[in-house]
Amino acid sequence: MNYQYIKTEQADLIATIRFNHYSKRNALSECLIEEMHHALEVFGKEDVRVLVLRSDQKNKVWSAGHDVMELPRSERDPLPADDPVMVLLKSIRAFRAPVIAMVDGSVWGASTDLIMSCDIAMGDHDSTFAITPAKLGLPYTASGILHFMSRMPLNVVKEMFLTADPIGADRALQIGILNHLYVSGELEAKTYQMARTIASRSPQANSVLKAQAQMLSDAAVMNPAVFEHLQSLRKNVYMGSDYREGITAFLERRDPVFGQAM
């Protein structure tokens, strides 16, 4: 299979997907996502015991999140459940075999949520993680926030979202984003060593374990009325001035000037 935005390979029960679209800083554009789905579908039919998700080359940016050009300008919910990035996250979570993210650069926005949707994350000292909707005035989803809460203390989740600042590799290890942190030269070897271990375990047991953990971590239930209230607050944000200003400023490469809270 010839892909344009990713590369794939498969050996010894281990599959690999490599981001390969550095001109767009490996952003989760619709084109790249389409190729990802294709690759996941192909691997899903093979005897794949574990999947490694990585960048083909070590670069400054591992993946830049949403392609902001593809977000609606305003007055539309920018993150409906059928947003391509949200659907990609669901596919990763639903992939039968475990997925290991191997991170050797900075991760931005929804790509950090992608890391939360992988089963395991390995990083080197250049890996950083930022979740940036507060810079764009973009109201994030409750399910996405929940992905972060399944890994980190609540106050750290809030710090990440409220400041939108990146978390460095050492702290990422300490707070629970990274499973392991290695020096750059060792990351690949250590990642595939873990992949081989997983591949030697029972794929039938592991597949159910993954599904169980997923269901349990999703299980933060709310009443419809509470949820509809939160959706209404989100609506006021994406219909409001901050989101318009945030997107505009981003595209004009300037700092946004946000208005007053509602």
Add this chain to the structure above:
Amino acid sequence: MNYQYIKTEQADLIATIRFNHYSKRNALSECLIEEMHHALEVFGKEDVRVLVLRSDQKNKVWSAGHDVMELPRSERDPLPADDPVMVLLKSIRAFRAPVIAMVDGSVWGASTDLIMSCDIAMGDHDSTFAITPAKLGLPYTASGILHFMSRMPLNVVKEMFLTADPIGADRALQIGILNHLYVSGELEAKTYQMARTIASRSPQANSVLKAQAQMLSDAAVMNPAVFEHLQSLRKNVYMGSDYREGITAFLERRDPVFGQAM
């Protein structure tokens, strides 16, 4: 207090709000709702033990639901949690004292949901109840559907929503919409007799009972991911062809011609 769309009165610990806007068939227009909120606020400060909600005069239509002119044409969620009608329902549900609906005509659309938000419903043989979003192509809210499910068998709830046809008074009694059904000449006397009974009971105990029952009936919890999936389905409806056609046909006083399901 002088109201234009409603009338109010208070006697013997019993308050009454009467719809009085028959030219608009007592539709839940923003103007009428504003007066309702004012009346509820005033009564909330008085020693009111029970509130009766009724039409000032017996008419063919008791209340016509949303003023369709006030619904967004399309491409907007027509029923966000801060929609004036939704907010009115919440105020009725949160009103400290029990609310009895006294129904002597046909009830349409969101006004039927209003009946579900009252604590008790009394009717005469001219009372009918229809919930009509399927006629407009309008995606209803999960919390609203839940109001119906707290009273009726699931298959009857579905029949009401899927056919959008009115339920007559006898069946309304049998399936749990009406607490009691009386002949027209007795309805008022019987309603106020029940109101006097409630007014003679402990207002402190009743206020907590109402709050408890409300919380319990709201308690149909869902995971955020499930809810966001449903919201996304709703979005596809209000962005889609049926809603546009439904509203247009309504305003042009013709039958809608709906397209294919998505």
Add this chain to the structure above:
Amino acid sequence: MNYQYIKTEQADLIATIRFNHYSKRNALSECLIEEMHHALEVFGKEDVRVLVLRSDQKNKVWSAGHDVMELPRSERDPLPADDPVMVLLKSIRAFRAPVIAMVDGSVWGASTDLIMSCDIAMGDHDSTFAITPAKLGLPYTASGILHFMSRMPLNVVKEMFLTADPIGADRALQIGILNHLYVSGELEAKTYQMARTIASRSPQANSVLKAQAQMLSDAAVMNPAVFEHLQSLRKNVYMGSDYREGITAFLERRDPVFGQAM
């Protein structure tokens, strides 16, 4: 075994407990409850496939609910989970075999909740059902209200609690309190006919079915913060003027004069 407040018998896999304390109108006094627990424990060790709960003699009152003399005067939660009546309800719900209530008189207060805790209820035309905390100014429990909601439309549950008026036998059948209504002379025969049917079915399957339905009907979950808010509202009632007045008036055999809602 010699009991003072109840009688028991066992035949053909069917056990029977008969209330036998008519001087106290079969009130759920601590003494009667203690004997009930003893009987349930004994039957629990026997090969009992179904239990019938009835009054020994047909009387005006089937059971009068709490012995009001045993309720705390005020400033104590009158219905903690370890209140003897609440514990009795739990024992009935947890009893391994199905429990059929055979009702041939009026049922009052917590005894109506006892009916809700039986698996099936059969009645004659003298059976009536009232839930009366609003007459005493007594804040009821959320779990108790939930027992009613598992059977009846929400608006009917509210009518029962808010008016505290008895529901007659015909309406009890229609709204879901009674499974069957028979003329007085047939009630006993019909009840034991159903008991024999149940006794002929698989006791292993029925025991699990009962446990499953119980768990499912309890499953109206709330957040701790919501629950603590409701408990605090309840506390304000039992620390307040209505509860003191309600109990006093009851004991002085006069109508209570309740104050204003808080």
Add this chain to the structure above:
Amino acid sequence: MNYQYIKTEQADLIATIRFNHYSKRNALSECLIEEMHHALEVFGKEDVRVLVLRSDQKNKVWSAGHDVMELPRSERDPLPADDPVMVLLKSIRAFRAPVIAMVDGSVWGASTDLIMSCDIAMGDHDSTFAITPAKLGLPYTASGILHFMSRMPLNVVKEMFLTADPIGADRALQIGILNHLYVSGELEAKTYQMARTIASRSPQANSVLKAQAQMLSDAAVMNPAVFEHLQSLRKNVYMGSDYREGITAFLERRDPVFGQAM
């Protein structure tokens, strides 16, 4: 398409599936189910606005539930989520358009659960409904019991399961199994009249309404530990003596002799 166990037709946006396997009393055998799935898949791709599920000919038995020959003899969970009948129920629930069951005979066992999985049920005076696991010593599923609880008072659900006796048409209407009851000659006309009404409504709105009501009625959440406890109770039943005896007696066409509860 040529089917052997069912017949299908489609006209005016209304699809129909007819059971056509009366030698097996329209039991939900794996072969019949396979054809049902095929038909549902075909109709799912057409512009179908409503589906009617019926028996091709009016017979004594409308559908007999599981083909008992296909149940595991014992020591296996007889009702795992991937049991063909359970999967069929899920397909009906997930079918995009509303499904109306048109019932003109007796319904047994899992076929009664099938009725609960249809959106609306119409019947004539020969329709009866029995849920019979207690006759087989078969432990039913919690999700199946929940289907019944979404329609009927808890005590009636328990009566149905604990006695395993059929419910007649009149009572089925009264307790919420049937939406409407018609004399035999009118049932078909009335059913298709309702189908035409639904077909005239917005299919986009109706499809979401159905999904919402489904999610809400499934929302009876339990902790994993509670659920695993119930599963363990179920296991003791299908590993136990009653289930073995129940199946054997059924196949030997004699009454079972059940042992003692565990």
Add this chain to the structure above:
Amino acid sequence: MNYQYIKTEQADLIATIRFNHYSKRNALSECLIEEMHHALEVFGKEDVRVLVLRSDQKNKVWSAGHDVMELPRSERDPLPADDPVMVLLKSIRAFRAPVIAMVDGSVWGASTDLIMSCDIAMGDHDSTFAITPAKLGLPYTASGILHFMSRMPLNVVKEMFLTADPIGADRALQIGILNHLYVSGELEAKTYQMARTIASRSPQANSVLKAQAQMLSDAAVMNPAVFEHLQSLRKNVYMGSDYREGITAFLERRDPVFGQAM
């Protein structure tokens, strides 16, 4: 505005509340809380993007928790949802803008729960955190325990509550109480640097993010019956000997001699 127990200031979209009642070790007395509510209300109307909560002067004790003199002696629930401290925590959690706690001394009892109710916590090496109900024999609330569980491993939460011993600053950082730990001289600068970052982000997005995270972290649902059982256990503690002894010993400045568990 002139306050007696606190000081407030506002500059550059950043508000600050300073505890200023060191003679009572900044205990959360009703008077101090009243001033806090006033300040929160004032700031809530201003264009405040972030709130810093701190002690005016660096002292040994940052805040001492409940004023034990204000706890009921016994036989009353000492922590109802309308306890002033519990209400203060709710106001902090509901405050529209993020709240950063800046901690430079020891934190005791309910003040540690206050830290859990702030969005972010920054500390220096003198900050310590103890949750002390086990020293007083005081039954804590489920919602309060949940605040701790949203940040820390369950076994650490239990250690904190069961030992009632303080957690030092380094461990507080490691287990998730503190977001950052700085040397004393840098704490203020670093705290306001983070505040300025947050103030530069979208206040509309941040306000919704905070509400979403709050709802999600509250979402640990329980059945009413389970909750009422826990409340009943709590009642036995506050009606029991330990609570009386704990309060008495505290006021007599001696070690308590607790009795046997119930």
Add this chain to the structure above:
Amino acid sequence: MNYQYIKTEQADLIATIRFNHYSKRNALSECLIEEMHHALEVFGKEDVRVLVLRSDQKNKVWSAGHDVMELPRSERDPLPADDPVMVLLKSIRAFRAPVIAMVDGSVWGASTDLIMSCDIAMGDHDSTFAITPAKLGLPYTASGILHFMSRMPLNVVKEMFLTADPIGADRALQIGILNHLYVSGELEAKTYQMARTIASRSPQANSVLKAQAQMLSDAAVMNPAVFEHLQSLRKNVYMGSDYREGITAFLERRDPVFGQAM
């Protein structure tokens, strides 16, 4: 009392249970578990304020988990809720007083889940923790996975289950398995120092706190249909080839050769 597989002692309100069956590497065999239950029952009647669980001697293995000889060969759910090990975990969780695990060797399989069921865990540098169902092809329980999720980031829980590799002492401290890590010579002294602290606190308050935290950490609710789907996936594993191969290979002391995922 004379035990064969454990030793017990009690002093100064502190009870101790010592594993003493090193020939079986302190595996949780039915015999050892039976003695554990007896000891827990005895201590439950004494004035025990805290319980220490330890190995009598420091050995390479602290406890080896299930006795694999006692697991069903295949085609049976190997972990029903009434599995002896699962029941032991429940008894530890339900024990009235806090339980401290003192770990000075390697912990394997279900014994690691036992550590998660203790309230607090103290270790030395030889303590390691592995959860090994993936090595046996054994489908673990959702409630067991939840025990791990209450302590650790989701990605670390997944790493532990998916790799089945042991976690060393230092990492166990960092990720939240261990409360404290001490050098070997200090572990005992430090453990009993903490035990004495807990013993000096209110046993009445601590007993309720433990119950509350337990209920809250169990509160990860799921719909029955979701749960039944997961159980069905588990069934396919224990009926499948991996579980048979995993058990066989273990007993033949060779590496398993697992097949393909289903």
